[in-house]
Amino acid sequence: MDFKLTEDQEMMVSATRRVAKEFIEPLIAQYPVTEPLPKSVMLQIFEQLAELGITAPRLSVEDGGGGLNMLDFGMIVEQLPPVIALSLISHEGTISRINAGCPEEIRQAYLPDLIAGKKIACTANTEPEAGSDSNAVKTKLEIEGEYGYITGRKIWITNASICDVMNVSCYSGTDENGRPLTRRVLVDLSQSDVEIREIPVSGLQQGHLSEVVFERTKVPVSHIIGEPGDAGKYLTLAWNANRPLLGLMTVHDAQKALEMSREYVSTRKQFGKLLGAHQLVQQDLSDIETQVISARLMCYYALSCMDQGLRSNGTSAMAKRYATHASERAINLAMQLHGGMGISQELGLERMWRDARMFQVPDGTMGILAMIHGRELTGMAAFR
Numbered sequence: 001m002d003f004k005l006t007e008d009q010e011m012m013v014s015a016t017r018r019v020a021k022e023f024i025e026p027l028i029a030q031y032p033v034t035e036p037l038p039k040s041v042m043l044q045i046f047e048q049l050a051e052l053g054i055t056a057p058r059l060s061v062e063d064g065g066g067g068l069n070m071l072d073f074g075m076i077v078e079q080l081p082p083v084i085a086l087s088l089i090s091h092e093g094t095i096s097r098i099n100a101g102c103p104e105e106i107r108q109a110y111l112p113d114l115i116a117g118k119k120i121a122c123t124a125n126t127e128p129e130a131g132s133d134s135n136a137v138k139t140k141l142e143i144e145g146e147y148g149y150i151t152g153r154k155i156w157i158t159n160a161s162i163c164d165v166m167n168v169s170c171y172s173g174t175d176e177n178g179r180p181l182t183r184r185v186l187v188d189l190s191q192s193d194v195e196i197r198e199i200p201v202s203g204l205q206q207g208h209l210s211e212v213v214f215e216r217t218k219v220p221v222s223h224i225i226g227e228p229g230d231a232g233k234y235l236t237l238a239w240n241a242n243r244p245l246l247g248l249m250t251v252h253d254a255q256k257a258l259e260m261s262r263e264y265v266s267t268r269k270q271f272g273k274l275l276g277a278h279q280l281v282q283q284d285l286s287d288i289e290t291q292v293i294s295a296r297l298m299c300y301y302a303l304s305c306m307d308q309g310l311r312s313n314g315t316s317a318m319a320k321r322y323a324t325h326a327s328e329r330a331i332n333l334a335m336q337l338h339g340g341m342g343i344s345q346e347l348g349l350e351r352m353w354r355d356a357r358m359f360q361v362p363d364g365t366m367g368i369l370a371m372i373h374g375r376e377l378t379g380m381a382a383f384r
């Protein structure tokens with residue numbers, strides 16, 4: 001085993017880091033930190049991400065994607081500002097779902113612009129009454145002749161307010177055993193009426209997290225995709241791999257918090273000497289770096305297991321649960337090392353801390369992740 005990056009990995013990581021530092025970070029710094037970025041800005045960023053070849057990393061090159069393995073993609077995602085990385089994952093995960101289960105005409109109608117970053121996609125599954133229990137969706141699909149009609153409410157949907165096309169999970173009756181059948185419907189926002197409201201939240205405030213209301217939203221039947229009951233399968237297609245990616249998004253900020261702390265303790269003096277020369281400060285720094293590196297390695301390990309085709313549901317859940325928590329603690333310790341400055345809005349550490357906390361909810365809450373891991377360890381599901 002070799003922990004050294006290959007030449008290709010070095011190149012991909014440094015190209016992404018350069019775009020993040022020279023283009024994305026200065027661009028988003030021009031906008032208020034407490035408000036969702038305008039769609040026009042997100043489109044500029046998506047075009048850059050397309051040039052890096054990361055808008056459809058999980059699609060093969062023949063299908064127009066990046067053909068990346070998950071470990072490489074994880075290293076790339078880690079270089080992006082978390083608020084942008086989360087938007088990218090929502091977009092590219094939806095692209096994977098469209099690619100995997102759509103008729104050719106739909107793929108041709110949507111994938112080229114989505115892959116080019118000219119349009120933005122998202123997936124809407126969660127509802128007020130269907131969160132962790134993601135199969136319990138009630139948003140109803142009724143088919144009448146050439147059209148389907150969607151009625152219901154989705155919540156906490158990343159990218160909804162800036163998207164052009166939304167992959168929506170809908171209830172469409174039950175099978176012969178009374179089990180709910182969930183279907184996927186592609187809603188094209190240029191053709192269908194949907195009400196979208198941003199939800200004010202504690203972190204990732206330049207991002208887009210919305211409630212979506214469908215009131216007999218009309219869609220052509222050609223946009224009702226796949227077989228009745230297959231929505232869950234296509235959702236989980238991306239979730240497993242998303243989890244370590246979300247962990248790495250928090251590692252991005254935890255690493256930054258570590259660097260800020262090293263810098264601060266080597267310039268600020270108290271009790272006649274630099275903070276960094278006090279034993280307890282060194283212990284805090286040691287704890288921060290331990291958390292950053294262990295979180296990063298666990299996420300890389302989970303992604304590498306996927307690339308090797310190993311069963312990785314438990315590993316991936318473990319990686320996200322550990323990394324998001326470790327990063328949050330690392331940033332919290334960095335705030336502590338900065339004293340009053342740590343809680344100032346000016347420095348940005350408190351914002352990073354709130355952002356890291358946000359990642360403990362999507363694609364599996366901490367409790368759900370523990371139970372996915374536990375199911376793998378025991379062979380027993382403890383969900384119901």
Ligand SMILES: Cc1cc2nc3c(=O)[nH]c(=O)nc-3n(C[C@H](O)[C@H](O)[C@H](O)COP(=O)(O)OP(=O)(O)OC[C@H]3O[C@@H](n4cnc5c(N)ncnc54)[C@H](O)[C@@H]3O)c2cc1C
Nearest residue numbers: 123124125126131132156157158361362363365367368383
């Ligand atoms: C930043 C962000 C982005 C998101 N993006 C999207 C998106 O793009 N698309 C989308 O569809 N959704 C998205 N979501 C929604 C997210 O997937 C849900 O919020 C998540 O699945 C949890 O659902 P919930 O909020 O209803 O919590 P609940 O399911 O109500 O859980 C509440 C608490 O109960 C615990 N709990 C639940 N069930 C059990 C159980 N069986 N045993 C023990 N404890 C349990 C949970 O661990 C949690 O602590 C996003 C959420 C966030 C915060």
